[in-house]
Amino acid sequence: MSTNDDPRFCTFYLGDLYLGVPVTSVQEVIRAQERTKIPLVSPVIHGLINLRGEIVTTVDLRHRLELEPRTDDHDPINVVVRNHDGVVSLLVDEIGDVFDVADEDFDPLPPTLTGVYRDFVRGIYKLEGQLLLILDTDRLLDLPQITDEPIESLAS
Amino acid sequence: MSEELDEVMVEFITESYESLDELDRQLVTLEQESNPDSLASIFRAIHTIKGTSGFLGLSKLEALTHVGENLLSKLRDGLLDVTQEITTSLLQMVDAVREIIEHVEADGEEGDTSNEVLLDELSRLERGETLAAAPSPEAAPVPTEVADATPETPAAEVIEPAAVVEPEAAVVAEVVEPAAVVEPEAAVVAEVVESEAALVAEVVEPAPVVEPEGAVVAEVEVEPAAEVVEPVAEVVDDTPKPEKAAASTEDRHASAESIRVDVGLLDDLMNLVGELVLARNQILQYSVEQHDTTFFATTQRLNLITTELQEGVMRTRMQPIENVWNKFPRVVRDLTMACGKQARLEMEGKHTELDKTLLEAIKDPLTHLVRNSVDHGLESPEQRLAKGKPAEGIVRLRAYHEGGQVIIEISDDGGGIDPAVIRAKATEKGLFGRRSDENGNLSDREVLNMIFMPGFSTAAQVTNISGRGVGMDVVRTNIEAIGGSVDVQSEVGVGTVFKIKIPLTLAIIPALVVTCEGERFAIPQVSLRELVRIDGHDPQSAIEYVQGAPVYRLRGRLLPIVYLHEVFGNEAPDNADGVNIVVVQADDREFGLVVDEISDTAEIVVKPLGRILKQVSAFAGATIMGDGKVALILDVLGIAESIGMGSSGERQYGAGESGDDMLDGTIHRMLMFRLGTQRLALLLEMVARLEEFTPDQVELTGAGRVVQYRDEIMPLVFVSEELGIASSRTEAEPLQVVVCMQGERSVGVVVDDIYDIVEQSVDIAPTSTAHGVLCSAVIQDRVIDILDVESVLRSAVPALFQEVPA
Secondary structure, eight states, X not given: OOTTSOXXXXXXXXXXXXXXXXXXXXEEEEOOOOOBOOTTSOTTEEEEEEETTEEEEEEEHHHHTTOOOOOTTSOOEXXXXXXXXXXXXXXXXXXXXXXXXXXXXXXXXXXXXXXXXXXXXXXXXEOSSSEEEEEOHHHHTOOTTOOOHHHHHHHO | OOHHHHHHHHHHHHHHHHHXXXXXXXXXXXXXXXXXHHHHHXXXXXXXXXXHHHHTXXXXXXXXXXXXXXXXXXHHTTSSOOOHHHHHHHHHHHHHHHHHHHHXXXXXXXXXXXXXXXXXXXXXXXXXXXXXXXXXXXXXXXXXXXXXXXXXXXXXXXXXXHHHTXXXXXXXXXXXXXXXXXXXXXXXXXXXXXXXXXXXXHHHTTOGGXXXXXXXXXXXXXXXXXXXXXXXXXXXXXXXXXXXXXXXXXXXXXXXXXXXXXXXHHHHHHHHHHHHHHHHHHHHHHHHHHOOHHHHHHHHHHHHHHHHHHHHHHHHTEEETHHHXXXXXXXXXXXXXXXXXXXXXXXXXXTOEEEHHHHHHHHHHHXXXXXXXXXXXXXXXXXXXXXXXXXXXEEEEEEEEETTEEEEEEEEOSOOOOHHHHHHHHHHHTTTTTTOOSSSSSOHHHHHGGGGSTTOOOOSSOOSSXXXXXXXXXXXXXXXXXXXXXXXXXXXXTEEEEEEEEESOSSEEXXXXXXXXXXXXXXXXXXXXXXXXXXXXXXXGGEEEEXXXXXXXXXXXXXXXEEHHHHTTSOOOOOTTXXXXXXEXXXXXXXXXXXXXXXXXXXXXXXXXXXXXXXXXXXXXXXXOTTSOEEEXXXXXXXXXXXXXXXXXXXXXXXXXXXXXXXXSOEEXXXXXXXXXXXXXXXXXXXXXXXXXXXXXXXXXXXXXXEEETTEEEEEEEHHXXXXXXXXXXXXXXXEEEEEEETTEEEEEEESEEEEEEEEEOOOOOOOOSTTEXXXXXETTEEEEEEOHHHHHHXXXXXXXXXXXX
């Protein structure tokens, strides 16, 4: 998907980080739901929620981006995104506006940015007063590290 | 006409009706506004009908659609413009096609309506002529006109008289001559004519028209020939008409009563019903707490309706197994020809219905089994005759409902499978694994089921049909993937029966809800065997350990215990007030799953997990509970495999079977232990518990060494000393003690190391003369002495036996 498809982005916050995903990939934004924990999976997977009868996996975005765990003063918000794997919910701290950004404000990733950001951030928009990091949802949800390791170790 | 063709034909008719209705609309739209897309779609529809009709041998229909297609292709390529004339002709063609199909639907024949005028029109239009220049349609019946048209007219028209005047074949040949131009179609036409001839023959007989002999026909040439045909055609048309008409209205009625629905829509509907079931469950729960009789009554009604609706929606997804079976007669026929055998296929219960997805899933396994039955099962006709069987073998398919499942049997009356051959093959391929030996450890039935192991094939010769050893394990994998099971029974010389059990549907299943670590999990009822709760002051002690592996004694059998907590990678808790064991079955193995709490049974709706959770084999899916929360569904098979039980590569045989399964020899369970370098066994029925004591717990009394055990003094018997075998145990090591009961008293039998529990058939007879040894047996490829516990105890602690009152 090129950034020019739909210039609007759904934005949200993780602490001080200002992030966005293309508005076309977002199905809906909902309040925290009661989740069911899933044993045996990576802690990145927060659990399962019931979204009007559909079972949706929630991903703890803080964990995914290797940030500090959420301090429990308020509930996280589910940003439900649809990608080629189906529907997945991203847990974020706070929801922002839907932004219409100009292409000329777009910058590729500075080469100094390393780690998970290099993998997950597609580019940066220079907004007034702050920077908006655009996440690559497909890469974000590509979780090869999910295994049932405890089971394997039990077998040995 | 064969059943197989019937099905294709019915499908063709249904599809054609649909596209014809669409064509009417599209053609009209096209006339008003030229649109390349709709033109292409019209072309495709006609092309499809043409292709299928050619395949089905409907030559008249093919000829008609062929001409129509030519015209349409010119329109599509922009070589012609859509005119009113063209549209009219095309619509007429659609009507003609519909008429032929109606005929086909009524009696399988294309009918006798002549379309040559229309054909001519279409051809002319295709050549870019206009119809105004053409003779008026009314002129068509005029003989000369027919003659003129002959070279261009498809053979069907001209040959038709040939059929009528069949006896005069030679003469007719003359008349037909011009038709030779259309040679390529002749073969097909001949067939059609032939079948028509049969019909005509009956009707024609009394008709005086045919009376003129060949000479007359020859004389009158083409002109009268056409006339001769006319009346006969009428007779043909007239006589069966009332019947035909009735049949056709009825059929049209039938196709109007059934509609084709997108499977996706049915899936959605099923989902909604699933939601409704969940909401119903919630309301039911609430109504019980309300003490409001009106509300309660309404809820009950809602309950009933929901159940009926659920059944109804499930029925829409049901299809008779016939849909899969229908291709088997052909499969069997081709196969018997290929391998020079004779076989008859019998089917019973072909109306048994199954969920569409399940039907799809069993298609390949069933085909494989049917092929196997013919290729491997049945003997050659010579062999069969030599055995006193009829040369023609029978392959029988049977389907029926039993206990909420569908059972499908594929049986043959062939040579059967010889367990000895399987044993030999399994030994050769090393498929018995390390645990079991090839000498009578397994029952014949267990041996037979080894044919489902990967890489197993007994076919002496690999044919191109079967025998490569990749089939049967795939059959089993596919069937197990849909929650089913497959079993084989065979008798040498009599035949083989494969029995497949599959659930009716996968969408809504009964399940047991359990709790573990604060989360609820659902266990599908099909994997459930029983529930066990251990109460008492020390429930944990009822679970014993063999080399760290927990086991529970369930009615004389040792049940392996799996803590769900440990499966999830956590510590098993110490349940002081009782242990809940869910006895489950995975494949042919049973094990006990320890959970925190057993809640209730519920109808759950299986929902798939997202792709990123697919790799977790412990879960089969998820469901939404009455309170709206999500619960995971445990995959018992996945759990068993992940902990190394019942992995298909090396199955552990001999456990968990009951009754008639233990046909050869008496099955004994034995506790295997070591003394120094020696391995010994003792019968498990003697064993009460397994304990471990530290050396400082051992106290000395006048009678020997004892320990305090459960508020009594338990004497210890050191087997190594009794049998004179050097022990490898050091003084500081804890003592491994097998607690045996002698009357009311416990006795501790001290061994070096307990390493296994084996279940196999052993002939227990006091054959050994050595002290303390009951007999010797081959266990796990080794000759093992089986300890005579009683005699050892008698010599070691004689006091025990004196105290027992006579």
